[in-house]
Amino acid sequence: SQRAAVGGSAALVSEWVSDVAVLCRPRTGLGLGHSIVVSVATLAGTLEGALSFDAAYVTAVFRTNLVTASDTIITVFGTNFAGTPLHSPTARFGGTAATASAWASDSTVLCQAATGLNGVDTFSAAVTVARSVAS
Numbered sequence: 001s002q003r004a005a006v007g008g009s010a011a012l013v014s015e016w017v018s019d020v021a022v023l024c025r026p027r028t029g030l031g032l033g034h035s036i037v038v039s040v041a042t043l044a045g046t047l048e049g050a051l052s053f054d055a056a057y058v059t060a061v062f063r064t065n066l067v068t069a070s071d072t073i074i075t076v077f078g079t080n081f082a083g084t085p086l087h088s089p090t091a092r093f094g095g096t097a098a099t100a101s102a103w104a105s106d107s108t109v110l111c112q113a114a115t116g117l118n119g120v121d122t123f124s125a126a127v128t129v130a131r132s133v134a135s
Contacts, residue, residue: 006051007034014038028106029053056080061125063113072113074098076127081107090128101127 004014004024011024022038033049056078063074076091091098091111098111109127 003039005037005039007031026051054080056127058125058127074111074113074125075104076109076111076125078107078109078127081109081127092126092128094124 002014002016002022004011004022004026006024006026007029009027009029011026014022014024017023024036024038032052034051034053036047036050038045057080058076058078060077061074062077063072074091074093081089089101089103089109091101091109093111093113096114099114100112102110104110
């Protein structure tokens, strides 16, 4: 049987589509220049730097009315966040780090706002996953 891996992680699905081609669906990922390895029995072929994932970016930020309490939740929506249990997100708003961040889905991060955002009407948002930053 054939197996395919991208960047060291086994593909979710891999199947032969012809005598010389394997179709595979990689796991969600981050970064550039991942190698693809296809193996059959004890033989393996590698193509270095063959796959890159699209860059992540923030599409929307939703926050409740920030009062003096420090437990206000900010929801950050994005694309290509690649949210997985292996990569915990961190967030910054304006230059202030969120006091806590957690995945709500693979494209949504819930963040606890730091008290430094009180009274600020407009701010930038950035989410970091592994070493990939989306803003």
